[in-house]
Amino acid sequence: MGQIQSLDEFLNLLSRRRWLIITVTVLGLLLSGVFAKTRPDVYEAAAVIQVEMPTVTGTDGAPASNGSAQILQTIQQRLTTREQLVAMIDRHGLFADLPALSPDKKIDLLRASVQFQTVATEGSQAFGQVVGVSAIIIYARLGNGDQAARVANDLAQGILDQSAAGQRNRTDENVTFYTEEESRLWQEISALEAEIEAYKTANNHSLPSIRDARRDELVSIEDDQRTALQEKLGLEAEMATIQTTETLRETDRRQLAVLQSRIGVLETQISALADRHADIEADLAMAPEVDRVMGNYDRKLTLLQGQHDVVASNLAAAQTAQKLAERQKAERYTLLERAVTPEYPTGGSSKKIAVAGAMASILGAFGLAFLLDLMRPVVRTAAQMERQLDLRPVITIPELTPAKPAARGGMKLPDDPAKPLLGLPRFALFAGAATVLLLVAAAAIS
Structure with missing residues (x-):
């Protein structure tokens, strides 16, 4: 506590800063009272x-x-x-x-x-x-x-x-x-399924379901082509053998006509097999494009069906909630x-605020006096000199001030702060005065 380490030193501080303490306390009391009186109730x-x-x-x-x-x-x-x-x-x-x-x-x-x-x-x-x-x-x-x-x-x-x-x-x-959402999705699913069926009808020769059969048919056509070609070559060789004869008999001529007719039939058959082979190869060449389009259709259909399932589930939950609400x-x-009319405002009454402000004013006044004393340290007593400087004073000369004549009919205050005033210690008088001011302010507010 600096230089204030005994009751006498504390009383001396109160005596020296009495006017500051009284002024701050009175101002604090007034401000607290005004604030408590003018504060609106909530x-x-x-x-x-x-x-x-x-x-x-x-x-x-x-x-x-x-x-x-x-x-x-x-x-x-x-x-x-x-x-x-x-x-x-x-x-x-x-x-x-x-x-x-x-x-x-x-x-x-x-x-x-x-x-x-x-x-x-x-x-x-x-x-x-x-x-x-x-x-x-x-x-x-x-x-x-x-x-x-x-x-x-x-x-x-x-x-x-x-x-x-x-x-x-x-x-x-x-x-x-x-x-509405379920109906819309169902219409989209129906339209997409119809579009898929139309595409399958237009490309039925390239669908994955008959692709293996078409490949088997292609192998069979190639076998038929080889057989017909071999038979044609055999007939042509037989015709060449007959034509090498110097003198053609009537039977030879009839045989040549028959061979020529059979060769024509084989050529027609070979041409038809070649056309069929080309058609099947063209259909198989379109298989990747058909697979791509069908894959897109399947993804769209799966997405719409998933959305439809979610909407159907939400619709069932909404219908359940509707029945529960009904x-x-x-x-x-x-x-x-129900809210009832409150009897007292929140935040404390005006009297409590005034008392709290008064207590804060007194504490603030004491704190300010102590702070000022710390800012200007002065050795005032022999005990302070011995404590601060480790020097024991031999002679202590008191402060001498000229005596002022007391006013007529007035009361002469003793100059020594340690001496009692009206038979009471001075700090007791200060505390009593502050208490009286506090009670007066509280009574005025109430």
């Missing part, structure tokens, strides 16, 4: 809404839920829109004592004075699972307790109304949407506790 009211879990479980065994957190957030955003807040200000006559405020300022004040707090359901949530809400608390903080309670109850009723009306609308909209088996919102 009343807080709260309404509690309970979110009841569904009584019927979903297909996965878990309670069927539409996501209360998202629903409540949407309702909260709707209730705090500009139009809703303006209607609430007019309905409850809010800020009527502040006619100078603009409508925008009133809206900002009302939006800042309300708060929505959700209470999560007990138990751990699985990863990716929608967070459940078991209750929601609506706070309203205004300068009038009755208005704060009415605003909190108004917001709570708004949540109840919008949740009841919105839940049925959401389920109906979901069923309508998924029904039978009131889904999530329900109940007003668990």
Whole structure:
């Protein structure tokens, strides 16, 4: 504590800085009283809404839920829109004592004075699972307790109304949407299947299902071509043998005619086999393109069927939610506790604030006096000299000040701070004076 290490030194400090302590204390008392008197009171009211879990479980065994957190957030955003807040200000006559405020300022004040707090359901949530809400608390903080309670109850009723009306609308909209989506996907699947059938009909000779048969047919045609060609060569050789004869008999001529006719038939057969062979090769050459197109068709059809399965599952869930809403088996919102008019303002009463300010003023005055004494260290007593310099003074000369004549009828104060005043220690008088000032300020505020 520097130079203040005994009670006498502390009393000496209070004596030397008495006017500073008194001035700071009085100013602090006045400022605390003014602040406590002029501080506006703020009343807080709260309404509690309970979110009841569904009584019927979903297909996965878990309670069927539409996501209360998202629903409540949407309702909260709707209730705090500009139009809703303006209607609430007019309905409850809010800020009527502040006619100078603009409508925008009133809206900002009302939006800042309300708060929505959700209470999560007990138990751990699985990863990716929608967070459940078991209750929601609506706070309203205004300068009038009755208005704060009415605003909190108004917001709570708004949540109840919008949740009841919105839940049925959401389920109906979901069923309508998924029904239309299922119909659209089914039409697309039917159109794609018809397109696939038309393409198969146009390219039936190149389809994978008959490709092996076409290859077998191609091998058979090649065998027939070789057989016909060999037979033709044999007939041509036989004709050449007959034609080498010098004198052709009638039988030879008839034989040549028969051979020529058979050769013509074989040539026609060989030409037909060649044409068929070319057609089959052309069909087999188109196989990669047919495979590519059919692969695209299969992927599109698989994608549409997958989307249709998802939509059908969502439609079944939406229809279940619609039935639950109709039978009131889904999530329900109940007003668990209405907001009541608060009796006392929040943040403490004016008397408590004044007393706290007075105590802070006294402590601040003592602290300021001690700080000033630390900033200007002066050896004032023999004990301080011996403690600071390790020197024992031989002679101590007291400070001599000329005596001032006391005023007529006045009381002469002793110059020695250690001497009692009116039979009491000076620090006791200072403490008593501060206590009296504190009590007077508290009585004035109350």
